[in-house]
Amino acid sequence: MSEAHTLDVDRIRKDFPILSRTVRDQKPLVYLDTGATSQKPTVVLDAERYFYEQTNAAVHRGAHQLAEEATDAYESARARIAGFVGGAANDLVFTKNATESINLAAYSFLNATLKARQGLVLNPGEDRFVLAPGDEVVVTEMEHHANLIPWQELCAKVGSVLRWIPLTDEGRLDLADLDGIVNERTKCVSIVHQSNILGTINDVALIGEHARRVDAVYVLDACQSIPHMPVDVSTLGADLVAWSGHKMLGPMGIGCLWGRTETLLAMSPFISGGSMIETVTMMGSTFAKPPARFEAGVPMAAQAVGLAAAVDYLNDLGMDNVYAHERALTGYTIDRLNELPGIRIIGPANNIERGGCVSFVVDDVHSHDVGQVLDDHGVAVRVGHHCAAPTCRRFGVSSTVRASLAIYNDERDIDTMITAIKDAQRFFGVRA
Amino acid sequence: MRLEDMYQEVILDHYRAPHGKGLIEPFDAEVHHVNPTCGDEITLRLVLGSDGSNPIVESVSFDGQGCSISQASASVMHDQVNGMSLSQAMASVGAFSALMRSATEAIEPDEELLGDAIAFEGVAKYPARIKCALLSWMAFKDAAAQVSARR
Numbered sequence: 001m002s003e004a005h006t007l008d009v010d011r012i013r014k015d016f017p018i019l020s021r022t023v024r025d026q027k028p029l030v031y032l033d034t035g036a037t038s039q040k041p042t043v044v045l046d047a048e049r050y051f052y053e054q055t056n057a058a059v060h061r062g063a064h065q066l067a068e069e070a071t072d073a074y075e076s077a078r079a080r081i082a083g084f085v086g087g088a089a090n091d092l093v094f095t096k097n098a099t100e101s102i103n104l105a106a107y108s109f110l111n112a113t114l115k116a117r118q119g120l121v122l123n124p125g126e127d128r129f130v131l132a133p134g135d136e137v138v139v140t141e142m143e144h145h146a147n148l149i150p151w152q153e154l155c156a157k158v159g160s161v162l163r164w165i166p167l168t169d170e171g172r173l174d175l176a177d178l179d180g181i182v183n184e185r186t187k188c189v190s191i192v193h194q195s196n197i198l199g200t201i202n203d204v205a206l207i208g209e210h211a212r213r214v215d216a217v218y219v220l221d222a223c224q225s226i227p228h229m230p231v232d233v234s235t236l237g238a239d240l241v242a243w244s245g246h247k248m249l250g251p252m253g254i255g256c257l258w259g260r261t262e263t264l265l266a267m268s269p270f271i272s273g274g275s276m277i278e279t280v281t282m283m284g285s286t287f288a289k290p291p292a293r294f295e296a297g298v299p300m301a302a303q304a305v306g307l308a309a310a311v312d313y314l315n316d317l318g319m320d321n322v323y324a325h326e327r328a329l330t331g332y333t334i335d336r337l338n339e340l341p342g343i344r345i346i347g348p349a350n351n352i353e354r355g356g357c358v359s360f361v362v363d364d365v366h367s368h369d370v371g372q373v374l375d376d377h378g379v380a381v382r383v384g385h386h387c388a389a390p391t392c393r394r395f396g397v398s399s400t401v402r403a404s405l406a407i408y409n410d411e412r413d414i415d416t417m418i419t420a421i422k423d424a425q426r427f428f429g430v431r432a
Numbered sequence: 433m434r435l436e437d438m439y440q441e442v443i444l445d446h447y448r449a450p451h452g453k454g455l456i457e458p459f460d461a462e463v464h465h466v467n468p469t470c471g472d473e474i475t476l477r478l479v480l481g482s483d484g485s486n487p488i489v490e491s492v493s494f495d496g497q498g499c500s501i502s503q504a505s506a507s508v509m510h511d512q513v514n515g516m517s518l519s520q521a522m523a524s525v526g527a528f529s530a531l532m533r534s535a536t537e538a539i540e541p542d543e544e545l546l547g548d549a550i551a552f553e554g555v556a557k558y559p560a561r562i563k564c565a566l567l568s569w570m571a572f573k574d575a576a577a578q579v580s581a582r583r
Contacts (some may be wrong), residue, residue: 024434025434147481220576366499366500367470367499368470368472368496368498368500368561368564369499369501370498370499370556372435372438372561373435376435383470384469384470384471385470385471389471392471398470398471398472398473398497398498399470399472401472427435427439428444428446428500
């Protein structure tokens, strides 16, 4: 990694119009909820506006000039976004969000299994997606519901078994029995790269080796990693990598699924309709090659253009610098929280192999109430189970407070949060 | 100050020392309600007696976990509906539901039906917290409907 340069947070903040607004009686907004969704820089908003004002048309349809320009804009966006993660344009599928990306992966198993059980012809390589009763799918105990429920549903429908890698008390994967959990019955391993609740960065290469050894399809949920660190999807050992646009400065309504070429070619579509076909007769249809195979209907072109602008913006900053900035700020956040009495960090309480999602509980004050006091100070954090209820249960809490960091945050934001936490303790009478 | 607006002293008192917490045996109906957005949950038990032909709320008890608003609301609800006729208790539920809409609708709170629950008026200004306040009242309504349906 090249030497990192410090980000100029004051200058960056000027690129985000929303950060200059006030909340709750003229308090400056302290936005520490990027793990839920990031704020958007002007260049992203401008790119979407320009698309609608100048080139709006349904892409991949029609022969008029606007249709051509819209298609160019959409496909150029695909190439830039794919390039951002070290992939080729044709290996990048646009979806509604990361949840849909993971469902696309899960439904590829369901479709392949249904086809096989009816004796239908499979795509080349699709046998990897066929599940027999008793076959296993592996996740971890720190998954977001988006990378848990689709697999639970899949297993329930086809009679497969869902297994998971448990957690240590520190909030890391307990790999002691990895050989037993990922075994010859394992057909799919789908794990989170960086936990949205614990912040833990998982050793995806190591788990990938185990998945490859048994030829299991390896899926990564990279929602919290790709926006915050340099990620090259081609070196992770994964078959499929899912993430969302709106957590990486892009618009809502666009998600991504990168796949190895042969993996995508093997998969059958789960949403069908216009644009994803080759030949259609009343008797049946054949499907386009990826990525079009998985993009039925008029796609989210303006959002793709906006996300490409976000990628350009991040490239200008340099992902090495983004990572270095957030890593330093994560360390500062953890140090300040560790200093406070009556605070327990849920997840690694150090800055080793972890990212900028920092969850904690305040003794004797419910997370909702902490969040309310923070909100009163203008501090926006997420409170609740963060769509990771089993993870919360693992640590004996029903909810946590989560601060999640981005390029537009600095130590002043953390200081304001710390002051507000102390105020919550005072307000609810647990500290003087 | 906004915070004190929502967290009235009476709410904090009920939160620190809740009334009706601890499940009572026997019971006519037990319900379990959750707030899926935050994970708060309540188990509520109801015993209905009768005064001649009128059903009476003989006892309502609960257990659960949640924020100060949801826990205090359950405690206040317990104080308010215990001993009421069922029809009056249901009217209280209606009055509390109306109170939670009072930030966006012109609603005159019915202080008699609400009792201490009037203190939750400030919560109505925070849409994210309305569900917390309503959790126990909706659980009570559900339990009452179950007992009534059986009789």
